[in-house]
Amino acid sequence: xxxxxVIRVLHIxxxxxxxxxxxxxxxxxxxxxxxxxxxxxxxxxxxxxxxxLDPAQPVIMAIGPLTTIYPVxxxxxxxxxxxxxxxxxxxxxxxxFASALRYAGYDALVITGAAERLVYLLIDGENVEIRPAEAxxxxxxxxxxxxxxxxxxxAGHRSIIRIGPAGEMRPGCSAVRYANVNVDTFRHFGRxxxxxxxxxxxxxxxxxxxxxxxxxxxxxxxxxxLYAEVYDRVLHTDAMKKYHELGTPANILPLNELGALPTYNxxxxxxxxxxxxxxxxxxxxxxxxxxxxxxCQIGCIHVALYRRPFAPGWEYESTLVAYDHxxxxxxxxxxxxxxxxxxxxxxxxxxxxxxxxxxCGTALAWATEALERSIIEPEQFDxxxxxxxxxxxxxxxxxxxxRGESEVARWLGQGEVQAARHFGGAEFVAAxxxxxxxxxxxxxxxxxxxxxxxxxxxxxxxxxxxxxxxxAYTDDAIxxxxxxxxxxxIVQTSVAICLFARGVYDLxxxxxxxxxxxxxxxxxxxxxxxxxxxxxxxxxRERLGFEARLEDIPERFFETPTPRGQLEPDRVSNMLExxxxxxxxxxxxx
Amino acid sequence: MPKxxxxxxxxxxxxxxxxxxxxxxxxxxxxxxxKSAIQIRSRGGVMGRxxxxxxxxxxxxxxxxxxxxxxxxxxxxxxRGMVYRKAECISCHKCVEACPVQVIGWDEEEDKPxxxxxxxxxxxxxxxxxxxxxxxx
Numbered sequence: 001x002x003x004x005x006v007i008r009v010l011h012i013x014x015x016x017x018x019x020x021x022x023x024x025x026x027x028x029x030x031x032x033x034x035x036x037x038x039x040x041x042x043x044x045x046x047x048x049x050x051x052x053l054d055p056a057q058p059v060i061m062a063i064g065p066l067t068t069i070y071p072v073x074x075x076x077x078x079x080x081x082x083x084x085x086x087x088x089x090x091x092x093x094x095x096x097f098a099s100a101l102r103y104a105g106y107d108a109l110v111i112t113g114a115a116e117r118l119v120y121l122l123i124d125g126e127n128v129e130i131r132p133a134e135a136x137x138x139x140x141x142x143x144x145x146x147x148x149x150x151x152x153x154x155a156g157h158r159s160i161i162r163i164g165p166a167g168e169m170r171p172g173c174s175a176v177r178y179a180n181v182n183v184d185t186f187r188h189f190g191r192x193x194x195x196x197x198x199x200x201x202x203x204x205x206x207x208x209x210x211x212x213x214x215x216x217x218x219x220x221x222x223x224x225x226l227y228a229e230v231y232d233r234v235l236h237t238d239a240m241k242k243y244h245e246l247g248t249p250a251n252i253l254p255l256n257e258l259g260a261l262p263t264y265n266x267x268x269x270x271x272x273x274x275x276x277x278x279x280x281x282x283x284x285x286x287x288x289x290x291x292x293x294x295x296c297q298i299g300c301i302h303v304a305l306y307r308r309p310f311a312p313g314w315e316y317e318s319t320l321v322a323y324d325h326x327x328x329x330x331x332x333x334x335x336x337x338x339x340x341x342x343x344x345x346x347x348x349x350x351x352x353x354x355x356x357x358x359x360c361g362t363a364l365a366w367a368t369e370a371l372e373r374s375i376i377e378p379e380q381f382d383x384x385x386x387x388x389x390x391x392x393x394x395x396x397x398x399x400x401x402x403r404g405e406s407e408v409a410r411w412l413g414q415g416e417v418q419a420a421r422h423f424g425g426a427e428f429v430a431a432x433x434x435x436x437x438x439x440x441x442x443x444x445x446x447x448x449x450x451x452x453x454x455x456x457x458x459x460x461x462x463x464x465x466x467x468x469x470x471x472a473y474t475d476d477a478i479x480x481x482x483x484x485x486x487x488x489x490i491v492q493t494s495v496a497i498c499l500f501a502r503g504v505y506d507l508x509x510x511x512x513x514x515x516x517x518x519x520x521x522x523x524x525x526x527x528x529x530x531x532x533x534x535x536x537x538x539x540x541r542e543r544l545g546f547e548a549r550l551e552d553i554p555e556r557f558f559e560t561p562t563p564r565g566q567l568e569p570d571r572v573s574n575m576l577e578x579x580x581x582x583x584x585x586x587x588x589x590x
Numbered sequence: 591m592p593k594x595x596x597x598x599x600x601x602x603x604x605x606x607x608x609x610x611x612x613x614x615x616x617x618x619x620x621x622x623x624x625k626s627a628i629q630i631r632s633r634g635g636v637m638g639r640x641x642x643x644x645x646x647x648x649x650x651x652x653x654x655x656x657x658x659x660x661x662x663x664x665x666x667x668x669x670r671g672m673v674y675r676k677a678e679c680i681s682c683h684k685c686v687e688a689c690p691v692q693v694i695g696w697d698e699e700e701d702k703p704x705x706x707x708x709x710x711x712x713x714x715x716x717x718x719x720x721x722x723x724x725x726x727x
Contacts, residue, residue: 068607068611068621068623069621071608099607103622103623103624157623157624211622211624212622213620213624213625213699214620214621214622215619215620215621216615216619216620216621220615220619224615224616227615231608235717289601289604290604291604291605292604292606292607293606294605294606294607294623295607295608295611296606297604297606297608297715297717298606298717299604299605299606299717301604
């Protein structure tokens with residue numbers, strides 16, 4: 001909390017309907033915000049002996065000390081026990097949520113218990129209300145946002161985060177375990193199934209209204225000066241250029257040229273139709289505007305016009321769809337879909353149902369191959385026979401998974417790893433450690449990064465970038481780079497910056513920014529705090545079942561060549577050993 | 591020639607709040623974007639268009655100046671818009687009601703109006719060149 005060295009935690013119990021505010025000086029002192037605070041609160045409140053969807057399990061969300069008041073500090077960090085992996089879940093989202101929470105006067109939210117019927121939460125500064133949402137049951141995320149927005153029209157900064165039908169508890173079927181939480185239409189708490197946790201609490205949405213006034217420090221010269229400096233670095237240097245121009249899909253063509261674009265369920269690293277779904281092709285043909293999260297001048301959200309005829313006589317319908325590299329990969333190259341309108345259609349369908357696009361894409365990719373090999377049959381899957389590149393059938397598959405009625409659809413809603421455990425075909429899941437992988441096929445660091453990290457595509461390390469940039473590509477050097485990334489990123493995510501600005505916010509800059517608003521932390525202290533949070537998170541993850549095991553990497557990943565050659569299990573094992581030895585030698589700090 | 595604030599290129603707006611944060615930070619000594627004389631809103635949600643609620647710098651007779659019972663608001667030299675003197679303000683709210691485009695906000699903590707002073711800080715911190723200070727006759 002600015003001007004007050006505490007973390008203000010809003011606790012809401014959906015079973016009792018009670019809420020209270022707790023002031024935690026220790027959290028501010030030792031964890032600062034974001035990842036640190038959210039991890040620590042989860043550590044205190046999670047039940048290691050209970051199912052991830054047990055009502056007693058908590059959902060935690062935390063912002064950082066610089067949220068909104070410095071450029072590109074836009075993220076809220078959610079922690080929970082993942083219903084997809086059963087392990088530690090951490091997911092970050094932009095949009096207006098972090099900003100609305102800041103001006104509502106809270107640094108963290110803790111939600112426990114479950115409502116008897118479907119509800120949404122309204123947090124309007126001090127006023128916290130639990131409101132009925134039964135009328136919103138089964139409603140997609142776009143309509144849910146619209147209905148609630150109409151109800152809470154008025155002044156102040158607002159954000160509405162919500163789940164779609166895929167996350168809801170419905171009679172006779174279980175929630176999709178990679179259901180996500182939509183944030184203000186274009187952003188998401190995407191990975192690891194936070195939407196299903198919301199559903200298990202009968203929580204359809206949270207609306208936050210923030211109107212609190214926060215004074216600048218008495219002497220604000222240093223703050224204004226550094227704000228302008230960071231602003232100019234964000235906008236007028238190359239530090240963030242890529243995210244602003246073509247956005248993340250700028251990766252499609254260069255990755256494809258390298259042979260590093262996962263295609264046909266990672267059977268190959270290049271896609272013949274990549275030029276059709278490249279960032280350039282989308283920008284030239286479908287991009288109509290860009291949008292930003294509150295307090296970010298970059299505006300990486302690339303919004304496409306998805307326009308299609310629906311009847312003869314020049315009848316068209318149009319909707320707006322935000323696209324990103326990971327989405328274009330997950331429903332494009334990974335499924336062999338090389339038509340931009342098809343890609344937008346599938347992104348929109350998955351998004352409206354409230355599912356994580358990467359996980360849905362990897363589940364569909366596994367299912368396509370499993371159908372090819374007759375491991376599963378169309379009769380078990382609503383009669384659907386998926387085919388590479390056939391968007392109509394994929395759209396049917398998406399709808400079937402969201403409905404969760406047929407046997408295969410239900411298993412696919414548990415994720416391809418669980419489905420393969422049931423039907424067979426574990427050797428060709430495009431997943432590491434229980435979760436579908438991000439859109440890179442670059443080499444060892446990418447796969448190891450997934451295995452070691454908190455299982456979010458880019459959260460703890462940029463393995464894909466290490467693979468592409470590292471010159472002396474030795475086991476030691478790869479692990480060094482992963483550990484360096486981890487050390488810096490855990491501080492950055494505890495301040496809750498957007499990691500797209502990681503090049504702007506080195507520890508020295510973070511230290512100066514904190515100092516300008518009256519929070520004293522040297523770069524060395526931040527580094528030490530990061531190390532401590534890292535180890536506490538390791539212990540928490542282990543308590544929830546994490547272990548970095550070679551067996552959690554599918555055989556497929558040792559068959560398909562990467563730009564760094566075919567991966568060898570022995571080398572992966574060796575790197576895991578180096579990692580553990582290196583980490584153990586440096587810590588754990590007690 | 592006096593300069594006034596205009597928002598001629600709002601179709602480029604990405605909704606980043608940077609201009610509001612700049613006005614709050616540089617003029618109203620606040621971290622809070624609602625303490626800003628420029629307010630960006632989306633019409634029709636984020637899928638709609640972005641609009642800027644800004645002072646249009648009315649020509650004489652300037653409505654907010656007309657209703658001001660003290661010398662807190664006076665017509666600027668050149669006759670477009672107003673000059674605000676906080677020390678003279680008696681917090682009567684009349685300017686807020688008189689504003690024909692409803693862009694005079696209210697600072698609840700200070701109990702004073704939030705008015706544009708035509709300083710151009712929001713223009714400096716707009717990343718997409720949506721805003722512009724324009725000289726008027």
